[in-house]
Amino acid sequence: MGEAKARRRDALAALGRDTLDVLVVGGGINGAGIARDLAGRGASVVLCEKDDLASHTSSSSTKLVHGGLRYLEYYEFSLVKKALAEREVLLKSAPHIIRPLRFVMPHDRSLRPAWLIRAGLLLYDRLGKRQLLAGSASVDLHKHPAGKPLRAGFAKGFLYSDAWVDDARLVVLNALDASERGATVLTRTRCVSARRAGAVWEVTLQSLAHAGTRSAKARALVNATGPWVVDLARDALAMTPKGNVRMAKGSHIVVRKLFDHDCAYILQNPDRRIVFAIPYEGDFTLIGTTDVEYDGDPAAAAISLDETRYLCETANRYFERVIAPGDVVWSFSGVRPLLEDESKDLSAVTRDYLLECDAAAGRAPLLSVFGGKITTYRRLAEEALDLLAAGLGGVGAAWTSGVPLPGGDIADADFERFLAALQRQRPWLPANLARRYARAYGTRVERMLAGARGIEDLGAAYGGGLYEAEVDYLVRVEWAATAEDILWRRSKLGLHVGPETAERLAARLPAADAMTTREMRHAADA
Numbered sequence: 001m002g003e004a005k006a007r008r009r010d011a012l013a014a015l016g017r018d019t020l021d022v023l024v025v026g027g028g029i030n031g032a033g034i035a036r037d038l039a040g041r042g043a044s045v046v047l048c049e050k051d052d053l054a055s056h057t058s059s060s061s062t063k064l065v066h067g068g069l070r071y072l073e074y075y076e077f078s079l080v081k082k083a084l085a086e087r088e089v090l091l092k093s094a095p096h097i098i099r100p101l102r103f104v105m106p107h108d109r110s111l112r113p114a115w116l117i118r119a120g121l122l123l124y125d126r127l128g129k130r131q132l133l134a135g136s137a138s139v140d141l142h143k144h145p146a147g148k149p150l151r152a153g154f155a156k157g158f159l160y161s162d163a164w165v166d167d168a169r170l171v172v173l174n175a176l177d178a179s180e181r182g183a184t185v186l187t188r189t190r191c192v193s194a195r196r197a198g199a200v201w202e203v204t205l206q207s208l209a210h211a212g213t214r215s216a217k218a219r220a221l222v223n224a225t226g227p228w229v230v231d232l233a234r235d236a237l238a239m240t241p242k243g244n245v246r247m248a249k250g251s252h253i254v255v256r257k258l259f260d261h262d263c264a265y266i267l268q269n270p271d272r273r274i275v276f277a278i279p280y281e282g283d284f285t286l287i288g289t290t291d292v293e294y295d296g297d298p299a300a301a302a303i304s305l306d307e308t309r310y311l312c313e314t315a316n317r318y319f320e321r322v323i324a325p326g327d328v329v330w331s332f333s334g335v336r337p338l339l340e341d342e343s344k345d346l347s348a349v350t351r352d353y354l355l356e357c358d359a360a361a362g363r364a365p366l367l368s369v370f371g372g373k374i375t376t377y378r379r380l381a382e383e384a385l386d387l388l389a390a391g392l393g394g395v396g397a398a399w400t401s402g403v404p405l406p407g408g409d410i411a412d413a414d415f416e417r418f419l420a421a422l423q424r425q426r427p428w429l430p431a432n433l434a435r436r437y438a439r440a441y442g443t444r445v446e447r448m449l450a451g452a453r454g455i456e457d458l459g460a461a462y463g464g465g466l467y468e469a470e471v472d473y474l475v476r477v478e479w480a481a482t483a484e485d486i487l488w489r490r491s492k493l494g495l496h497v498g499p500e501t502a503e504r505l506a507a508r509l510p511a512a513d514a515m516t517t518r519e520m521r522h523a524a525d526a
């Protein structure tokens with residue numbers, strides 16, 4: 001029996017036997033972050049996710065660790081300050097999957113005056129502490145490389161810093177750290193019902209891999225199901241939560257690269273929204289996002305032709321190379337679970353979160369997460385634990401701000417030095433593969449390579465630089481079960497390989513399913 005299967009079998013046996021401290025429902029960034037924090041404070045935790053880790057909103061973001069420059073226009077100073085403070089904390093904890101990113105805002109005087117942008121950037125610089133990130137500046141686009149791909153007429157621009165994150169891997173690394181600190185992570189396991197029996201939750205879980213259901217008991221329950229937060233409360237817990245979410249679909253398109261430097265663009269639109277154009281996966285540009293009211297199944301969210309056109313038109317206002325829907329090589333959509341407020345305009349709805357804790361004396365606590373951002377997940381987890389502490393009879397002290405995520409213990413957070421050392425030690429690794437491995441796995445690359453001394457030791461080749469050693473690691477250690485998990489979430493190799501790689505992987509993976517072919521077909525059709 002494989003390591004992953006044995007781990008799951010032991011965890012399931014313990015589930016029926018013991019009363020856990022906390023059952024966390026939802027393996028997006030918020031559930032994984034809360035599970036990690038709890039496990040590190042010694043609590044016994046199970047994290048259950050109905051699909052793969054980061055299957056939904058947490059792999060569909062713009063992938064920015066940012067304060068949110070545009071939120072300043074909505075006077076969201078405390079959210080911006082909290083998020084800005086997290087940038088460098090997260091950069092230091094995972095310098096392999098999170099990196100500084102410089103943004104260029106080409107100036108369009110008909111949209112916002114230069115003085116307003118300068119004042120906003122000054123505030124942005126001042127609100128957040130910076131050690132690693134450079135401050136804002138004005139830029140002459142006739143001289144700066146970022147001016148070259150732009151249409152004539154953009155003479156002036158502004159530069160500022162935020163950070164970029166591999167969102168799906170951030171979730172996996174939080175789950176992995178939780179698991180290494182004693183938590184049990186059950187993917188493809190749905191929470192179908194939970195009922196309070198005094199001081200304990202009696203929970204029913206249903207796994208895709210096994211017929212029938214399993215029972216678990218937990219002293220506290222966390223509803224971190226993102227856009228499903230109200231559904232879980234209503235359908236599985238038979239409750240009506242006080243908070244509510246407003247669903248906003250956001251879509252991105254990926255096109256062959258529109259520029260050749262490593263800055264991103266923040267593009268202003270006449271509707272006052274902003275759209276990012278970000279260097280992506282070496283050969284591509286990621287453009288997004290949209291903001292569309294949504295009331296369908298969050299799992300079925302997909303880009304519409306109107307959204308695709310909107311994003312192409314925005315890019316075409318700025319870049320010399322004109323793009324059309326036919327140039328889109330991939331797209332993805334996610335549903336923002338926004339906190340319901342009075343705003344009519346979706347873009348104005350707060351991106352902050354609300355934690356609702358129902359923990360009357362003698363009753364097992366229920367903590368529900370509404371809204372939030374990737375950027376603030378660690379702070380959200382700390383606040384969640386503060387709220388749960390009393391119901392659990394106390395938890396340890398906050399610890400996550402200075403502790404690296406798996407693979408993130410890179411000296412001085414200096415990624416390029418780390419990569420150079422890896423290349424010196426393994427000169428047989430092709431440069432692009434060494435860089436990809438170092439970015440994805442950080443110092444865990446040693447475990448993934450498992451003593452390989454030449455490319456032939458990495459085993460069967462699936463195409464696009466994917467070898468058996470990596471597939472084996474992802475299945476054994478990172479809960480990957482299907483080709484889609486590997487090609488579209490643990491990596492973005494799906495962008496670089498053809499359908500034959502997915503087919504070969506599907507044949508290798510026992511749990512390979514129809515999703516794989518669906519996702520690959522989508523990429524090929526787009």
Ligand SMILES: Cc1cc2nc3c(=O)[nH]c(=O)nc-3n(C[C@H](O)[C@H](O)[C@H](O)COP(=O)(O)OP(=O)(O)OC[C@H]3O[C@@H](n4cnc5c(N)ncnc54)[C@H](O)[C@@H]3O)c2cc1C
Nearest residue numbers: 026028029030050057058062064191226250372373374375
């Ligand atoms: C288009 C877009 C762009 C964004 N860009 C950014 C950005 O650049 N920076 C940033 O900081 N934030 C960004 N965000 C916000 C961020 O992505 C979300 O706030 C965050 O991912 C929400 O995470 P979550 O864990 O709450 O939800 P999710 O990631 O959706 O996770 C919830 C999980 O719960 C699972 N689940 C549901 N029901 C059950 C059940 N019954 N049993 C078990 N599991 C269940 C689901 O399968 C799902 O995986 C963006 C969001 C969108 C949509």
